[in-house]
Amino acid sequence: MYTAHPPLRAVAFDLDGTLIDSTDAIVASYQYAFEYFSLAVPTREAVIGSIGHPLPAQLGMMGMIDIEAAIGIYKPYYDQVAPDLTILLPGAESFLTALGARGMG
Secondary structure, eight states: OOOOOOOOOOOOOOSBTTTEEOHHHHHHHHHHHHHHTTOOOOOHHHHHHHBTBOHHHHHHHTTOSOHHHHHHHHHHHHHHHHHHHOEEOTTHHHHHHHHHHTTOO
8 A cells, every 4th residue: 555755855965975076185185284294195095995984083094193283284275175176976966956846955
C-alpha cells in the first residue's frame, strides 16, 4: 500500500566532496603554512591522505609543532585561495537548481 509522504521542507548534506572539491585549496594552504614556518613541506599526497581529520590533528600528523600559530597562518591563506582553487562538482549546479525549483533555494 502506498503512503503519501509530506513534501520535503529541507535538505542537509556535506558540502565538500558532495557539491564542491576544495582539495587544491587545502593542499596549497597546508604547503603555505609549512613554508611559512620553514618546515618540510608535505606532499600533495600526504595532505590528501590526512583530509577528514580535524585541522589541528592534520597539522600535527604532518609534523607541525606550533599548531595554533599554524592555524593562524593556514586559515587566512585558505580564505584567500579557496575562491579560485575550489571547483563545483559535476551535477552540483543542476542539483541546486532542482532544489530551488522545489522551493528550497
